Amino acid sequence: MFARTFQGALSLSSRRLASTSAKIVPDLVPLKLDSIGSQSLYSVISIYNKKYLVTKGDKIILPFKLKDAEVGDSLIFNQVLTLGSPQYTYHDAKGIPQEAYNIQAKVVEITREPYYEVIRKKQRCRRGKTIPVEPYQTHLMINELKLT
Amino acid sequence: MPVKAIPKVSVARNGLGSYIVPCHKIRVNYCNWGGSSKGVREILKSGELNQLGLTKKSIFFEVVKRQGHPSVEFYYNNDSVKDIPVKNMEASDVLKKINQFSQASGAELFKWNHKVLSTNESVRGIWSPMHVAKNDRHKI
Numbered sequence: 001m002f003a004r005t006f007q008g009a010l011s012l013s014s015r016r017l018a019s020t021s022a023k024i025v026p027d028l029v030p031l032k033l034d035s036i037g038s039q040s041l042y043s044v045i046s047i048y049n050k051k052y053l054v055t056k057g058d059k060i061i062l063p064f065k066l067k068d069a070e071v072g073d074s075l076i077f078n079q080v081l082t083l084g085s086p087q088y089t090y091h092d093a094k095g096i097p098q099e100a101y102n103i104q105a106k107v108v109e110i111t112r113e114p115y116y117e118v119i120r121k122k123q124r125c126r127r128g129k130t131i132p133v134e135p136y137q138t139h140l141m142i143n144e145l146k147l148t
Numbered sequence: 149m150p151v152k153a154i155p156k157v158s159v160a161r162n163g164l165g166s167y168i169v170p171c172h173k174i175r176v177n178y179c180n181w182g183g184s185s186k187g188v189r190e191i192l193k194s195g196e197l198n199q200l201g202l203t204k205k206s207i208f209f210e211v212v213k214r215q216g217h218p219s220v221e222f223y224y225n226n227d228s229v230k231d232i233p234v235k236n237m238e239a240s241d242v243l244k245k246i247n248q249f250s251q252a253s254g255a256e257l258f259k260w261n262h263k264v265l266s267t268n269e270s271v272r273g274i275w276s277p278m279h280v281a282k283n284d285r286h287k288i
Contacts, residue, residue, distance in 0.1 A: 042271040052263055055268045058268065060263065061262065071250075084271065086271060086272060110252070111251070113259040114257040114258065115257075
């Protein structure tokens with residue numbers, strides 16, 4: 001019988017989810033002024049082509065296990081379609097250049113959905129096949145959302 | 149009338165500022181004799197559990213030798229304990245189980261049908277028909 005304790009900083013690894021081609025950075029001064037130092041700012045980010053409308057402090061729940069991600073990792077988003085404040089919105093369906101903003105998330109939890117079983121049955125066969133289903137879930141916390 | 153500040157309760161959101169791994173302790177129970185503990189004995193002998201412990205520095209690992217089938221207990225921040233049976237499992241499967249449950253938060257499993265959970269107020273506000281200009285309102 002033995003016991004050990006560990007103390008120290010968590011390992012932080014950052015990676016990019018996708019890349020955008022070089023584009024001219026838009027002038028977002030009205031957004032900057034209206035969002036009061038990025039306090040009231042929202043954005044629509046794209047993760048594997050799915051759109052998520054987020055503000056700072058929101059939790060994103062991905063219905064899968066994010067590849068190569070571990071709890072405590074930081075993600076830098078560079079597929080951002082919309083940046084918005086109470087009065088103004090800037091939208092680019094092809095993605096806003098990454099120099100315009102800083103949006104980051106932390107992988108907070110990797111867990112699963114509750115277990116259930118699916119019974120698959122063929123016609124004219126009395127036997128059913130029981131398939132266990134327990135998909136993964138990844139929780140992300142948006143901890144940085146600001147204009148640069 | 150004196151001006152009063154609007155009271156607001158702060159909500160703890162792990163990961164917004166600093167992040168603390170919810171799993172803080174793992175206890176590995178195994179038997180030195182039984183065949184169902186073979187996989188657990190392997191990871192102890194080969195030093196794989198030591199390696200895993202070195203990568204997960206915020207988790208306290210405890211190894212207990214006892215009678216019966218092996219199990220791994222996970223202790224979480226929210227006072228919940230998950231006891232996962234690992235009997236007759238191979239060494240790699242036991243490591244997978246430890247990896248999986250050490251990244252969970254200890255909360256009950258739930259299928260969220262919402263993509264984003266937010267406690268913030270809406271940035272754009274809620275649309276109201278009463279605040280539309282009179283000429284643009286819907287007329288019955």
